[in-house]
Amino acid sequence: MTVRYLTGITPSGIPHLGNYAGAIRPSVRSQTQAGADHFYFLADLHSLIKSQNPQQTQRCTLEIAATWIACGLDPEQVTFYRQSDIPEIPQLTWLLTCVTGKGLLNRAHAYKAAVDKNTEAGAEPDADVTAGLFMYPVLMAADIMLFKAHKVPVGRDQVQHIEMARDMAASFNHIYGAGQTLLVPPEAVVDEQVATLPGLDGRKMSKSYGNTIPLFTPREQLRKLIMGIATDSRAPGQPKDSEGSAIFQLYQAFASGPQTEAMRQAFAQGIAWGEAKQQLFELIDAEIAPMRAQFEALMADPARIEAILQRGAEKARAQASPYLAELKRAVGLWDLRQPLAAAPEAAPRTEAPPQIKQYREADGRFYFKLSNAKGEALLQSQGFDSGRDAGAAVARLKQEGEGALDALAGQLQPFARSDALVQALQTLAAAHAEAKKA
Numbered sequence: 494m495t496v497r498y499l500t501g502i503t504p505s506g507i508p509h510l511g512n513y514a515g516a517i518r519p520s521v522r523s524q525t526q527a528g529a530d531h532f533y534f535l536a537d538l539h540s541l542i543k544s545q546n547p548q549q550t551q552r553c554t555l556e557i558a559a560t561w562i563a564c565g566l567d568p569e570q571v572t573f574y575r576q577s578d579i580p581e582i583p584q585l586t587w588l589l590t591c592v593t594g595k596g597l598l599n600r601a602h603a604y605k606a607a608v609d610k611n612t613e614a615g616a617e618p619d620a621d622v623t624a625g626l627f628m629y630p631v632l633m634a635a636d637i638m639l640f641k642a643h644k645v646p647v648g649r650d651q652v653q654h655i656e657m658a659r660d661m662a663a664s665f666n667h668i669y670g671a672g673q674t675l676l677v678p679p680e681a682v683v684d685e686q687v688a689t690l691p692g693l694d695g696r697k698m699s700k701s702y703g704n705t706i707p708l709f710t711p712r713e714q715l716r717k718l719i720m721g722i723a724t725d726s727r728a729p730g731q732p733k734d735s736e737g738s739a740i741f742q743l744y745q746a747f748a749s750g751p752q753t754e755a756m757r758q759a760f761a762q763g764i765a766w767g768e769a770k771q772q773l774f775e776l777i778d779a780e781i782a783p784m785r786a787q788f789e790a791l792m793a794d795p796a797r798i799e800a801i802l803q804r805g806a807e808k809a810r811a812q813a814s815p816y817l818a819e820l821k822r823a824v825g826l827w828d829l830r831q832p833l834a835a836a837p838e839a840a841p842r843t844e845a846p847p848q849i850k851q852y853r854e855a856d857g858r859f860y861f862k863l864s865n866a867k868g869e870a871l872l873q874s875q876g877f878d879s880g881r882d883a884g885a886a887v888a889r890l891k892q893e894g895e896g897a898l899d900a901l902a903g904q905l906q907p908f909a910r911s912d913a914l915v916q917a918l919q920t921l922a923a924a925h926a927e928a929k930k931a
């Protein structure tokens with residue numbers, strides 16, 4: 494079976510080198526992977542939640558499309574389209590809206606964060622919160638499930654949205670599917686090893702720190718920015734630590750293995766900072782220059798991008814439109830000349846299995862929680878510094894079930910060892926063992 498991957502790209506400004514190395518480059522490299530097909534789309538409907546400036550919305554869409562194509566995304570190889578060209582997406586959004594509990598959406602992190610901020614400021618909880626922000630997870634679920642995507646590569650902050658899509662699929666299938674899978678519940682794929690690059694000041698490269706190197710900045714500007722990266726004051730000839738050096742980390746992100754080794758030695762032998770920076774500049778520019786030229790050519794020819802997106806939309810709609818028709822039929826929005834057969838005997842509601850969900854709180858730390866079929870929390874973790882640590886604890890619980898409780902106790906919030914908890918852990922471990930066999 495072909496595994497379908499679907500990636501949503503939010504158009505918001507020209508990406509920086511960190512976005513390139515951490516997201517765009519790995520994603521473009523995976524497009525030729527055997528046994529998989531890939532959908533990439535520009536989430537321009539989502540972008541309206543943040544930007545209400547029409548010129549900027551259009552400009553960002555052009556820039557981000559040109560960026561991905563310049564970086565090697567091949568529209569012949571993958572399906573590349575713009576969300577707003579697919580009218581089936583907002584239609585499915587409505588079908589999902591009508592099976593989604595409002596309470597589920599109340600718990601979305603982005604919405605909760607907005608409410609918390611208002612409450613702290615003494616304002617109305619929903620002050621300045623649009624219904625668009627509130628509905629964000631439903632639109633996202635429609636993006637994914639309209640194309641029956643199996644896997645969705647996302648950052649940690651988006652995992653909750655994928656979990657919500659799964660909840661929506663379960664409700665929809667239960668109500669309309671009588672046990673069949675009408676909607677395919679997607680899975681989040683979180684790359685724990687995602688490369689993060691240091692920025693100009695040595696902290697993680699990020700727009701919010703204002704320390705970024707724009708991906709397609711002109712060659713001379715790129716040189717200036719790299720020459721301005723903060724270093725210590727060691728003089729030429731003095732040995733330098735490659736460990737922890739922003740220059741070295743950036744170099745490594747663009748170099749081959751042997752190049753990296755050679756630079757490590759040069760550091761030990763006291764290469765001058767100016768010389769190291771010059772080599773870094775040439776290395777990055779060698780990779781970026783052809784893409785920069787391509788980007789500029791594409792920006793000067795919006796008609797070419799528009800044509801690529803139109804062709805992508807056609808490809809995408811060829812799948813979306815018959816599928817949406819099936820879904821509309823399932824809910825009863827159907828040709829009046831074709832009476833729908835009475836629903837088959839609804840399958841008895843099988844209790845939903847207990848679930849562990851991982852999430853990140855506003856404090857920046859990583860948590861997980863085990864809930865039962867009714868969504869009641871049975872077990873809650875303390876905050877972890879990294880998603881990987883939280884993931885390791887979750888893996889252990891799934892593996893060992895109740896047996897892991899004592900070892901993990903220090904990482905959990907106080908809990909009662911109730912029958913419900915023990916049973917949920919047993920179910921969880923059994924399901925895990927079963928999945929491993931399959």
Ligand code: TRP
Nearest residue numbers: 500501502503536539633636645
């Ligand atoms: N919410 C995603 C982000 O902020 C963008 C997005 C929209 C998306 N729809 C999607 C990602 C569907 C994956 C699948 O990064």
